[in-house]
Amino acid sequence: MKSYHLDYLDALEAEAIYILRETAAQFDNPALLFSGGKDSILLVHLALKAFRPGKFPFPLVHIDTGHNFQEALDYRDNLVNRIGERLIVRKVQDSIDQGRVKEETGKHASRNALQTVTLLDAIAELKFDACIGGARRDEEKARAKERIFSVRDEFGQWEPRLQRPELWNLFNGKIQKGENVRVFPISNFTELDVWRYIERENIELPKLYFSHERNVFSRDGLWYPDSEYIYRDADETVEKKTVRFRTVGDMTCTAAVLSHADNVSTIIDEIITAQTTERGSRIDDKRSEAAMEERKRGGYF
Amino acid sequence: MELLRFLTSGSVDDGKSTLIGRMLFDSRSLLQDQIEAVEKSSLKKGDDFFNLALLTDGLKAEREQGITIDVAYKYFSTPKRKFIIADTPGHIQYTRNMVTGASTANLMIILVDARAGIIEQTRRHSIIASLMAIPHLVVCVNKMDLVNWSQETFETICEDFRKFSAKLNIRDISFIPVSALKGDNVVNKSENLPWYEGRSLLHHLEEVYIESDINLQSPRFPVQYVIRPESQEHPDYRAYAGSIASGIFRKGQKVMVLPAGFETEIEGIDVYNGEIDEAFAPMSVAIRLKDNLDISRGDFLVDAGAAPETTQDITANICWMSSSKLKAGATFLLQQNSRRVKVRISEIVYKTDISTLEDISGVEELAMNDIGLVKIRAASAVIADDYRKNRFTGGFILIDEGTNLTSGAGFMRF
Numbered sequence: 001m002k003s004y005h006l007d008y009l010d011a012l013e014a015e016a017i018y019i020l021r022e023t024a025a026q027f028d029n030p031a032l033l034f035s036g037g038k039d040s041i042l043l044v045h046l047a048l049k050a051f052r053p054g055k056f057p058f059p060l061v062h063i064d065t066g067h068n069f070q071e072a073l074d075y076r077d078n079l080v081n082r083i084g085e086r087l088i089v090r091k092v093q094d095s096i097d098q099g100r101v102k103e104e105t106g107k108h109a110s111r112n113a114l115q116t117v118t119l120l121d122a123i124a125e126l127k128f129d130a131c132i133g134g135a136r137r138d139e140e141k142a143r144a145k146e147r148i149f150s151v152r153d154e155f156g157q158w159e160p161r162l163q164r165p166e167l168w169n170l171f172n173g174k175i176q177k178g179e180n181v182r183v184f185p186i187s188n189f190t191e192l193d194v195w196r197y198i199e200r201e202n203i204e205l206p207k208l209y210f211s212h213e214r215n216v217f218s219r220d221g222l223w224y225p226d227s228e229y230i231y232r233d234a235d236e237t238v239e240k241k242t243v244r245f246r247t248v249g250d251m252t253c254t255a256a257v258l259s260h261a262d263n264v265s266t267i268i269d270e271i272i273t274a275q276t277t278e279r280g281s282r283i284d285d286k287r288s289e290a291a292m293e294e295r296k297r298g299g300y301f
Numbered sequence: 302m303e304l305l306r307f308l309t310s311g312s313v314d315d316g317k318s319t320l321i322g323r324m325l326f327d328s329r330s331l332l333q334d335q336i337e338a339v340e341k342s343s344l345k346k347g348d349d350f351f352n353l354a355l356l357t358d359g360l361k362a363e364r365e366q367g368i369t370i371d372v373a374y375k376y377f378s379t380p381k382r383k384f385i386i387a388d389t390p391g392h393i394q395y396t397r398n399m400v401t402g403a404s405t406a407n408l409m410i411i412l413v414d415a416r417a418g419i420i421e422q423t424r425r426h427s428i429i430a431s432l433m434a435i436p437h438l439v440v441c442v443n444k445m446d447l448v449n450w451s452q453e454t455f456e457t458i459c460e461d462f463r464k465f466s467a468k469l470n471i472r473d474i475s476f477i478p479v480s481a482l483k484g485d486n487v488v489n490k491s492e493n494l495p496w497y498e499g500r501s502l503l504h505h506l507e508e509v510y511i512e513s514d515i516n517l518q519s520p521r522f523p524v525q526y527v528i529r530p531e532s533q534e535h536p537d538y539r540a541y542a543g544s545i546a547s548g549i550f551r552k553g554q555k556v557m558v559l560p561a562g563f564e565t566e567i568e569g570i571d572v573y574n575g576e577i578d579e580a581f582a583p584m585s586v587a588i589r590l591k592d593n594l595d596i597s598r599g600d601f602l603v604d605a606g607a608a609p610e611t612t613q614d615i616t617a618n619i620c621w622m623s624s625s626k627l628k629a630g631a632t633f634l635l636q637q638n639s640r641r642v643k644v645r646i647s648e649i650v651y652k653t654d655i656s657t658l659e660d661i662s663g664v665e666e667l668a669m670n671d672i673g674l675v676k677i678r679a680a681s682a683v684i685a686d687d688y689r690k691n692r693f694t695g696g697f698i699l700i701d702e703g704t705n706l707t708s709g710a711g712f713m714r715f
Contacts, residue, residue: 004549004581005512008304008383017585018544021526025598025639049573050585053538054530137374144373163371164707165397165622167404169544169583170636170698174705188385190376 009197012189013046018169019148019185020050023130024057026173027181030130033119034060034087036072037248038205039134042186042194044079045203058132059086063119065111065250066093067229072248075206090122107231110252120156123180130173130181138190148187154178191246192271199264211244211262222255302378305511307408308387308435310399310426315412316443320481321375321388324503327488330377372402381507391422396655396670397622399429400710404696407511408437410502415448415478419461421656427462428655431469432618432672432712434689436514438474441502445494446480452496468658470689473509477502515582519609520548520556521684521694522602523638528587540571540587541596546638546693548604549581550588555605558596560682564605566591582693599640601684601694611682615644616714618653618688620672623701623708627667627675633699633708635679643680644699650674674714688712 006014020043023030032047034040047056062076080087092114095101100121101114123131137144147163149171164172173181189197198205215226217236224230226238229251243256244267261267309317325331375386387402389395403409409430413423430438440462448454459476466474477486478497485491488503500508525543550556554567570580571587580586588602603609615635621627627646635644651660652673660674667673688695699709 003512004517005303005515006584008302011304011583014544014583014585018525018583021542021585022639025526050542051528052573053532053535054528055532138376141373144375145371160371165401165698165710166707167401167698167710168693168696169405170638170696172636172698172700172705172707174634174700176705188374188376190378192378193383 009193009200012186012193013049013197015169015188016043016046016185017050019171019183020047020132022171023132023173023183023185024051026171027130029126029128030058030132030183031061031088031126031128032056032058032132033134034062034076035134035249036062036068036076036206037134038194038198038209039136039186041075041079041203041205042189042197043132043134044083045201046185048083056085059088061088061090061122061126061128061131063115063122064089064091064093065115065252066091067111067227067251069206069208069225069248069251071206071208088122088126090118090125092118094118095121107233109231110250112250112253115250116156123156128180129175130183132183132185134186135184136189136191136194137184137187146184146187148184149173150182150184151175152180152182156180158182192268195264195268195271199268206248208245208248209267211242211259213240214243214256215239216241216243216256223258224255225251227251302381302383303511304383304385305408305506305509306385306387306406307410307506308389308399308402308406309410309412310389310391310402310429315391315414315422316481317391317412318388320410320412320441320443320479320487320502321386323481323484323487325375325377327484328377328379328503372398379503379507384506391426393422393425393655394670396425396429396672397620397710399426400433400620400622403429403433403435404692404710406433406435407514408439408506408509409435410439410441413440413442413458413462415442415444415451415454415458418458419465423462424465424658425655427466427469427471428653428658429672431466431471432620434470434692434712436473436511437509438471439502439505440474440476441481442476442478443481445478445485446483450478450493455497475499475505475509477505516547516691516693517549517581518547519607519686519691520550520554520602520604521546521609521686521691522550522556522588523640523694524596524598524600524602525639526598527596538589539593540589541602542585542587543639544585545580545582547582547691549579550586550602551579552576556590556602557605557608558594559601559603559608559684560611561595561600563594565594601638601640603684610685610715612685613679613682615677615679615683615685615711616650617675617677617697617711618672618714619667619675619699619712620710621667621669621708622710623706624669625701625708626669627671627709628665632702634702635677635683635697635699635711637683637697638694640683641700642683644677646675647678648676650676675711677711685715686713687715689714 092111095118101117147166215238216223217238244259261270373388389399389402411426455478479486486501490501524541528540557564568589568591570577632645651662652664686694695713697711698707701708
């Protein structure tokens with residue numbers, strides 16, 4: 001007898017497409033937050049599945065910290081060209097020039113936290129009522145508690161104790177003027193699911209994700225890319241290593257891992273046997289146990 | 302590989318977080334940095350053991366107070382299945398969170414302390430499982446190490462539970478003796494329980510038959526979004542996008558559009574890579590129809606030969622979720638899948654005492670976490686599906702139009 005049961009990747013895909021369409025149907029002016037990382041690339045792929053042969057009912061929005069890997073920017077521009085969708089870029093540098101935020105200084109300076117201000121300004125300027133993001137619940141324990149439709153108040157803040165119950169597949173996107181909703185279609189994917197889906201769908205990724213030679217230096221057990229954006233002590237020496245990035249974000253908060261995995265299938269093997277989680281190489285999460293919860297309360301993705 | 306969603310209910314005292322921690326730990330789903338983070342927190346809290354419970358508490362306030370406030374989702378997989386755990390708080394003041402976690406679950410684990418046996422909380426959780434129509438229930442009799450691994454104790458608890466649950470609507474109940482703290486029968490079969498011939502908990506989760514959990518009998522397709530490119534390449538393309546709520550749809554099938562009632566035929570079922578001949582729940586597809594009809598979000602496509610009734614008069618169980626109380630006369634937006642209609646609560650028939658299953662009539666209001674039966678009048682028709690037969694069309698939420706909050710969950714009864 002024919003089986004009418006979906007494989008788990010098909011079930012996750014169906015759910016994500018459903019959430020994307022629900023966003024398009026419930027909001028007047030949504031946006032898809034695109035960082036150039038694999039999770040947002042996955043979102044774009046799922047949006048093609050949700051809306052083709054129609055156009056996306058939202059633009060892609062990139063909050064650019066100015067500290068990007070060039071490969072990620074090239075990838076972004078090629079992708080937008082290929083799919084023929086609209087891209088809006090807002091720069092953290094502009095927020096700094098306008099005096100909206102102050103650049104961090106010192107050894108651990110990063111623009112990761114500053115992005116929040118640029119993002120909230122972009123939401124206000126462009127009047128977005130929903131922002132679709134690629135966050136996943138397996139990434140971090142505050143994210144494990146967040147709803148798929150996550151309502152933010154007029155200051156962009158997340159209040160974990162006042163979240164709306166989400167039952168079955170019913171999402172309530174009704175909001176007051178000034179509020180907005182963050183939507184997370186791939187909440188139920190894990191890192192491994194993302195890679196298995198990328199493999200199955202043959203999705204092209206920036207080269208950064210695959211092993212390559214790079215100048216890096218070691219700090220606190222992590223390999224930082226050698227870059228003009230990252231302060232380096234005199235005793236931190238640059239070495240050439242074979243590395244890849246497990247996550248790709250702002251350069252100052254993304255560390256490399258030593259790896260020889262140069263294609264998707266060897267990456268999957270590497271993840272299955274990995275000793276640390278993906279966010280173990282995220283410098284932004286190392287600040288404190290509640291680092292993510294605090295940033296989310298402040299309006300972060 | 303299949304996906305199984307399950308729910309664990311109970312409190313820290315029952316060893317719920319320890320059980321989940323044990324399952325993740327013994328199935329090697331934890332990584333070095335997660336283990337280190339727990340060790341660090343255990344030390345900080347002054348625990349002299351590796352506190353598996355700390356793995357599951359996500360919010361700062363929860364870690365500080367040692368309680369679970371909200372649903373947390375956890376993920377792990379074995380070569381057989383991918384699992385999504387909805388880790389929900391067990392206390393009565395968090396019934397709504399439990400109902401939320403239960404709404405999508407295939408299976409619920411109920412923890413029973415072997416020393417205490419069936420207590421009020423066990424009954425309450427089982428009643429919720431029954432109300433939510435969760436297909437599978439696993440009663441884990443925990444802390445077997447503290448009752449000398451006694452078969453007699455275990456059998457007595459099973460017997461008590463069977464007696465009590467006979468009047469509930471749960472079709473598959475299993476019993477497993479475990480010690481979450483020591484790891485017996487959680488992932489690995491225990492040598493301390495030689496008289497127990499069944500499977501370990503994880504093995505049971507891998508094997509339990511879930512293919513019939515989805516309703517494949519009654520085709521329901523709520524129209525979610527209309528795809529109309531109006532482009533040069535696709536000037537006339539029009540498809541109705543959505544996720545199939547239940548049943549199977551096929552190309553050429555005669556369908557009826559509800560609530561309007563007109564009939565047409567499926568011309569094609571589209572997915573990104575092309576056309577498919579049939580689609581089933583819960584696939585996301587785009588359906589093209591033969592006739593050009595006035596169809597929009599909130600309409601349902603159903604099988605023309607077996608169309609359900611539509612109605613403006615609804616009887617439903619309600620789990621109330623808002624801090625402002627539910628009273629007769631109040632108006633809300635009812636959301637049934639993609640369909641939203643304005644409704645008025647015409648009567649509160651009774652409130653259920655969820656510890657004794659007793660229905661108390663004559664009540665004026667339902668407070669947060671109360672469960673009861675109400676009558677509702679809708680401004681326009683909804684699809685009359687009984688929740689027990691169809692979870693994804695028989696369930697609805699009530700949205701308060703003043704605050705926009707999701708104030709209650711409903712389960713239609715016909």
